[in-house]
Amino acid sequence: MSNELSVNHLLGIKYLNRDDLELIFKTADQFKEVINRPIRKVPSLRDITIANLFFENSTRTKLSFELAEKRLSADVINFSAAGSSVTKGETLVDTVNNILSMKVDMVVMRHAKPGAAIFLSQNVNSIIVNAGDGAHEHPTQALLDAYSIREKYQDIEGKKVVIVGDILHSRVALSNIFCLRKLGAEVMVCGPTTLIPKYIHSLGIKVSHNLMEALEWCDIANMLRVQHERQELQYFPSVREYVQQYGVTMRLLNRLSKPITIMHPGPINRGVEISSEVADSDQSIILNQVENGVAIRMAVLYLLASKKEMNFAQT
Template sequence: MKSKHLLGLFGIEREEIELILNTAHNFKEVLERPIKKVPTLQGKTIVNLFFESSTRTRISFELAERRLSADVVNFSVSGSSVAKGETLKDTARNIEAMKIDLVVIRHSSPGAAHFLSRVLNAGIVNAGDGTHEHPTQALLDMFTINEKFGRIDGLKVCIVGDILHSRVALSNIFGLKTMGASVSVCGPKTLIPRDIEKLGVKVYYNVNEAIRNSDILNVLRIQLERQDKVFFPSIREYHLYYGITRERIQKYNRDIVIMHPGPINRDVEISADVADCEQSLILQQVLNGVAVRMAILYLLGTKN
């Protein structure tokens, strides 16, 4: 990779994405072995700086790090000096003084990962910064799509839900467009960013039309924790008009593939039977997340 950081997918070249996906394929084979560990990053120290709650991403990164034999340090805000008023910069620089190699950061502020890349010498991996980007999620989504279809180029992918507050949506748009996919978004007008068409995506406000014209639906949850006002009348009404249900899939596109970055709010953005149906790749995304993050840490860790 050209950079020692992975801060986002905006501007990243197709060759770099392909390198990550191909490397992840090799690590996916490692995960299928009885002994799922390689000594690749032995002697390297990786710090997970998570300033926001996380289940899948945090555990996935930690598993990936340990599968690569790295030394792992987990940071949480509770019980740290952040509670005493310490800044992000001081927290990170003090940790770096202990001779670390990579920092994986999740933070509520857009640009937090970029900020750390300017003040630290260690490599930085963005595990989600506010409503900005979540590059490793988009990469594992692309890996899962490529694994299912044997390609990304030419496929029609629709991202459905709370696009306005989603860092997953933005990274997926950047990555999928770079890889040649046709990308669309769907949701209520209040949850679609203004001028998003300028990113080269089509906008649907009717979910039935989106289902009919797509190969893949990547369904996003409603991010109530990031909403400072009411964007739709009720959860019930949202599910009525935009929920992905079995009835809708059977009526408009029986072969469509279903994805979701998690956490799932069942019977809100997606019905329980669709989340667990044969077309669902949701648990495959979780498994692939470990392989993709192993690839990223390997490429950056050996570079650093």
């Protein structure tokens, strides 16, 4: 196995191969140890500056990236679209090039438009890390989800994972599908017909509209939030009806023939996709996911910065 990533940017899980995924996980193992030390910091990226460009709101992803960058001793600058010159009509490439001319080495970007990260990687001279682009991909979330499964079950190969909820608007779902399929897991998506894209089975996954059947089939259930802010239409009659059909409760879990693991990328809408009881139960690994997020992002940034193209003499 190579100890170098095959890509120069992290744009999506689609562009990674299985060796890349394993390398990121192995490196994250070591960073997980680092962030549990009395002093949780290593000097690896001390000569690197990273810009976090968030053109769309985010709390945990932004915090997690910023923490990962600081734990690696990188210099960090933050940018959020509110109150910036984006509102004055500047283009994305111009904004980023302006920031890069202040000698920034890497860009972590979240953007509402699918493909924004790929577009940027083709038009500016910097390492790009996609922190979510519209309903396209959210690669670090998928990596930390898979890493959390690997941590609990040692191996992902052959595990059955169901992703429940709003698949149509979810970049987490798409990245998770790519990631889990590459690692040899079986994947099912479950949700109301209106929130499941047509032809999604062409990605080699199962589709179900019956929550009980999906939960009975799986080892792990990844519960997605209903993204009201992305829904321009009414996709289901009422939240109450959605909860009755697709909300996971303890009563439901107790009816299953075996215990399953519950995951959630956050933020949770307690009482909608999962009940409070489930979120706080032993079966939930939601907070482990958050902890692992920092280790995974450290691994990604470290591995991208260690590419030959980033060598000291060339920058």
